[in-house]
Amino acid sequence: MKILIVAPSWVGDAMLMQPMLMRLQQRHADCQIDVLAPAWCAGLLHAMPEVHQVISNPFGHGALQLGARYQLGKQLRAAQYDQAIVLPNSLKSALVPFFARIPLRTGFVGEARYGLLNDARKLDKSVLPLMVERFAALAEDKNAAIPRPLANPKLVVGDTQRNASLQKLSLDLTKKIAVFCPGAEYGEAKRWPAAYYAELAQRFAAQGYAVWLIGSGKDYAVANDIQQLSNDVCVNLCGKTDLSDALALLACATVVVSNDSGLMHLAAAQNKPLLALFGSSSAQFTPPLSAHARVIKIDIACSPCFKRVCPLGHFNCMMQLTPDLVWASVPQVLGNKT
Numbered sequence: 030m031k032i033l034i035v036a037p038s039w040v041g042d043a044m045l046m047q048p049m050l051m052r053l054q055q056r057h058a059d060c061q062i063d064v065l066a067p068a069w070c071a072g073l074l075h076a077m078p079e080v081h082q083v084i085s086n087p088f089g090h091g092a093l094q095l096g097a098r099y100q101l102g103k104q105l106r107a108a109q110y111d112q113a114i115v116l117p118n119s120l121k122s123a124l125v126p127f128f129a130r131i132p133l134r135t136g137f138v139g140e141a142r143y144g145l146l147n148d149a150r151k152l153d154k155s156v157l158p159l160m161v162e163r164f165a166a167l168a169e170d171k172n173a174a175i176p177r178p179l180a181n182p183k184l185v186v187g188d189t190q191r192n193a194s195l196q197k198l199s200l201d202l203t204k205k206i207a208v209f210c211p212g213a214e215y216g217e218a219k220r221w222p223a224a225y226y227a228e229l230a231q232r233f234a235a236q237g238y239a240v241w242l243i244g245s246g247k248d249y250a251v252a253n254d255i256q257q258l259s260n261d262v263c264v265n266l267c268g269k270t271d272l273s274d275a276l277a278l279l280a281c282a283t284v285v286v287s288n289d290s291g292l293m294h295l296a297a298a299q300n301k302p303l304l305a306l307f308g309s310s311s312a313q314f315t316p317p318l319s320a321h322a323r324v325i326k327i328d329i330a331c332s333p334c335f336k337r338v339c340p341l342g343h344f345n346c347m348m349q350l351t352p353d354l355v356w357a358s359v360p361q362v363l364g365n366k367t
Contacts, residue, residue: 030057035115035122036066040291043070044298045161047182050079052168072272076184102128114167135167160315181318182298186280194277204239208279210287211255212248216337218309219288221347223251227258228352234262241266243275284363297322302362304355308346309334323362325355
């Protein structure tokens, strides 16, 4: 059986689809799973053993490009896929499988996609509260329950990949490593304050840790602030790594501190001791899926709001999540060994 997955555009969401891929392989022995995904997700998807091939999705967010989607679908007809599973809920995301004439096209109803999906499902959010569960449900027959518990995402980074990234970035493992992920692609309301990260970095450095800041080029400025505020105890690697490097650096970590972001999910998939900082988003929807992760948040009436910027202007969900509160959880994720 040949299956085409239309993947989400966010790295974290792409990581959360892996249990669905595992389930497809359980249900369909020797199936071939190809994934249509943005180019920036390729490094992650190549690290998933369930993925046979990654096909670049060249369409930007909000871009219809109907003619180009038709041409891509036409090209994919030769692959003769048996099923397509469309994870994004937009109408546009369902066009390529339709143009590819894939006989079974599965996904949630989304933007009234009944004509494009012939296996359209209605989502009951109360039955499937977690994103990982919603993706996994699409691996089952219509109206069938998902098997519980779901397997957690799992990534294994080899020594060759790890050593290549260390050499590329002139890093070593002579100290214990604290990896900080201070960015959040969705918006600033998800970001723990730079001054708080800086204070935490100084505490780790005092305990003999090297502190690495990782993220995309968009995170360079905030990471530079953290580096300066911490009196240069951090190494700012934001913008110097691709996704494969990020996976390798997370594999080196003794402990990871992260906002709710794609990198948080990559750390969880490697079972790293992880402090996951939540403010405007909800750990009831996209938690880190690992027994070694600890969600840290404070309970206030306006959180989660799911906004990109604090709508009330006070940012209390993160401002009241102090470095003292986070530092107090470090021994718990490390088994009382800092």
